[in-house]
Amino acid sequence: MTTTALPAATAERLLANPVPDGPIGRPDRRQLAALLAEAGLTGRGGAGFPTARKLGVLLARPGDRVVVVGNAMEGEPLSHKDAVLLQSAPGLVLDGLQVVARALGGARAILALGPQVPPGPARLAAAAPHRADLPVEVRTLAGGFVAGQETALVRALDGGPPLPRDRRDPMARRGADRLPRLVLNAETLAHVALLVRYGAGWWRATGTPDDPGTMLVTVSGSRSSVVPRPGVVETERGASITAVLARAGTDLAQVRAVLVGGYHGAWVPASALDLPLSRAGLAPWGATPGAGVLHALAREDCPLEAVARITAYLAGEGAGQCGPCVNGLPALARAVGAANAGRAAELASLVDGRGACAHPDGTARLVRSTLHVFADHVRAHAEGRCPR
């Protein structure tokens, strides 16, 4: 561990200027697992899965070599955090990737970038002399909404189609070389780097005891008058939604509701925006901090139109493999467009949980949330008028 003075525990860590660089500590697998568990670091999926447990699955078989994959595919159209992180602090992501790979006796380390994520800074940082012992392959892959789903990414890295696999398929998380793939989000890896440099105590000094640390959030609005300065901010976990929106200059009086978590997310109405951006705070609305997306819908804009557009997009972004999703999502998009609440609810139940990946589940979540939060609005549409 480091003996230098610790930086102040502010909310600007990943986006601090400058971020720490140079040789980093080399915890072994046990030390790393203990550090991550002590920190309470969780992944950026909707489930907020503890990173220590994700490593633990592999720790149970210490003989196995592992290929560690940094996931910066960023298929969510409303998210730009990976692009910003890989532009401004690629060294943190590479540090985290190498720390994990070294600790697990990594055979290879790969950083997978989506088409929207700039590869230049990461390639440059990967060539630094202190990273030479474990080269990181920086790869740009074809994108798409589901391309970042772990099992799809594992396939695409071997030159296969970017299609999700059944989660019980024994090859779902193994590559062509048969070695297990450990896929971690780019932001998660950057936090790992800071943890190794400054320790869990420093890392936990921001955020809440249940939800420690900071997170990157992409803030945007349906029109520029509502969110004049859209972009990526770093916030302590557990900050209120209003506080994060304020960082982008959001005019709260103009906000009808906020889509939390992106296209697979859920709505929080204007009346509830004082809630903390934490798993517990968002649970009553069926939302999670997830990928860290806040999208403010202006009062002048029709929520049903917005969701009809999103569901139509999601229907087109399916991998085309699973029957309920292939048939259900287009039908669901039509039902939303037609303001047919009963049919939309029925179809949401029909697709939920019935696919290899979380695409149908996430689409069902968005639709159910819309039917709940905007029930009156949807009813008015069914009667042929938009009360916007």
Place this chain on the structure above:
Amino acid sequence: MTRLHVDWTRCDGHGACTELLAGILEQDEWGYPRPLSGEREPQVEARSARRAVAACPLMALSLVE
């Protein structure tokens, strides 16, 4: 009892499982199997579950231990 898992990337809605496990599975409006219980992986008596697994022409079914 065991749990029955569907690999949705393989299932084509042939209907062998819904026929063999009538009372546990129904066909949805497109012909894909759907547990009547609402569970994702329904509880099925082991012998009939194995029969359904063997009957699927696309090998889309498996038992969850």
